[in-house]
Amino acid sequence: MKRLQKTLAAAFLTLSSTVVFALDDADAGKAHYATCVACHGENGQGNRALNAPRLSHLQAVYVTAQLQKFRSGMRGGANDTDAARQMAPMAVTLPDDEALTDVAAYIASLESPVSAAIVEGDVTLGADYYNQLCGACHGAGGVGNPALNSPRLAGSDDWYLEAQVLAFRAGQRGAHPEDKTGRQMRAMAAILPDEQAIKDVVAYLHSLTQQD
């Protein structure tokens, strides 16, 4: 009996320390996010004028992975877009790997409105391209698929998605030899027949969130 009580007490302690740890996570993440607010906004809503995309819809695992890429030089190197090169030194200000996961968890916990549509495209045709070429990894409805390292796309700024596909096609993103997932996406980005097709897909993805 005494033994059982001990076990229960131990279990309770473990449980409560987990909770405390989780709270620490969020607090720490919030503190680290202070650096990000200036461009990405208090609620992770993004700011187009500063080329800073919306973040709050993303899964934490994806945010962490991208921050790691920015820190290691896989993203934001000399041949990348201006915006990506601005982001790289910001990612470096995070002290360590734990800070990355903390801030990513905080970003994923934020809520912000979806930005207005800017890119004009044919939603029906875009849905068709998406179903044929993109959905196998990014999932039906653009919800993302962590098993395939594929981020959520529904909820992203349309202007940002368009810019990223163009960057992939131009070799400004996904060209680093160690950026395996970036190289995968670069290969797929090249398959869309033309720039209008990119707009179509982006318009389709944006249409998925209009009810939100």
Add this chain to the structure above:
Amino acid sequence: MNKIVAVVGALALLGGGYYLGNANQPEPTVIKVPTAPKAEFTSSGADEVSAASGKVSVRAWETPTSGEVIIVKDGESIQDAVKAAQPGAVIKVMPGTYKETVYVDKDNITLSGVIERGAYPVMDGEGVRNDAVLYSGNGFTVENLYITKYKGNAIMGQAGNNYIIRNNIIVDTGVYGIFPQLGKNGIVAHNVISGIEDAAIYVGMSDNVDVVYNQVFDSVAGIEIENSRSALVEGNFVYNNTGGILAFITPGLPIKTCSDVIIRNNFVVDNNHENFAIPGSLVSNIPQGTGMLIMACDDVVVEQNIITGNESMGMLFTDFSLAGNAATDPDADPRPNRPKILNNIMRDNGKNPAPMVRAVLATQMLTRGPDVIDTVGMDDGCILNPERYRTFGLEKYGDCEFENTKTVLTYTLPEPVPPRVNETNMDKGKLAYYGVCAGCHAYGSRMIGPPTQIIQALYMDNPEGIAAYAAAPVRKRDDYPEMPPQGHLDDETRLAAAKFMLGLTR
């Protein structure tokens, strides 16, 4: 003043109405009395058959046997019998329940069920196994089996030539019922198939095939002739599918053509089943209520079928746009050519068109679906007695030069053909990709599995990764079916197929 305007307006309306009334008047029916017999039908496929035969021989061949007979009883394993068998063996399967996948990679095996007072040998996939019977040997017969509850295929040929698939009962076996892939010279006859979420009978990338006397119902696609040449579809009873009989090119498959298909003497009735295909797959685009669908397939003859009660339309000729504008293939002609519509019975079609068909009809101020619709507006087609039917888009069709195809008794060849692997430019990897992988993976468009292009992007220079995944796949995608394990192919074959897959460019 107002009165004058009104009168002028009324006259204008009257004149307009008179003009419109006349413009819509159909051409008067021409009564024709033949003065001379029409020419005989010829096709490139038929020439090959008659050159090879020399005498009348209609599906008279059998899989060669050696005299070896192996009996499999209830409680035993069919696969064990296949392992023990030598080429030429007959494996007799007694009534009972067999919960297994059988893979036959030996030549000239006959897998034959024994039916006793209505009791069949039952192959039961229990909703967990992917395939009931897979074969890749040269020369194969499978008959008299009752196959049910598999997730992928009841019977799939993987590059096996000279096959006979007959007298089987197939109920709810997932994606395909009978699926000979990359087979030359085959017979699919007297099977009863229902409840399939893609095609009940799917002849894929094949040549010289007769699909005859089958009963096919309650499936998304009844009979599908896809990227194949010289196929005879005759005497089948095809009802209550989403689409009855289809002949088409799937963009992105390694064999790019479809031609010389004769569809005759079939009953294509009430194919109005709700489309329950996997969303996003090619066949999910088939409009509910389609009797026949010809997409991009050339030289299709439609003769003496009874096509009734199909609520969207009797027959649809169309191009790749049906498969979605994103599905393209620079090496395949997206349009059908030279359709030949001989005499058919078409009644009662188009009473309740599916929404996408309704939208096309609306552009012509029509609400009822026609017996025959050609969305391409081909100028090299022909039709006999067009005045008998309600048609749409057939303005440029001429009169057919022949009345029947009785010169073609069969498209099968009288003698067995050599195995695929002996073909020039055929290696292990290519054969496996063509015969196995391409059953579900097209190059740049979505079939059952993700397109090859996506797999290339994910694996790039890592064929070992593909080969390992294929042996023991794990599900990664909610909206695609789980990939069936390909462990029956040896390591070397899987790696060779993976390398071929990564090197493919179209």
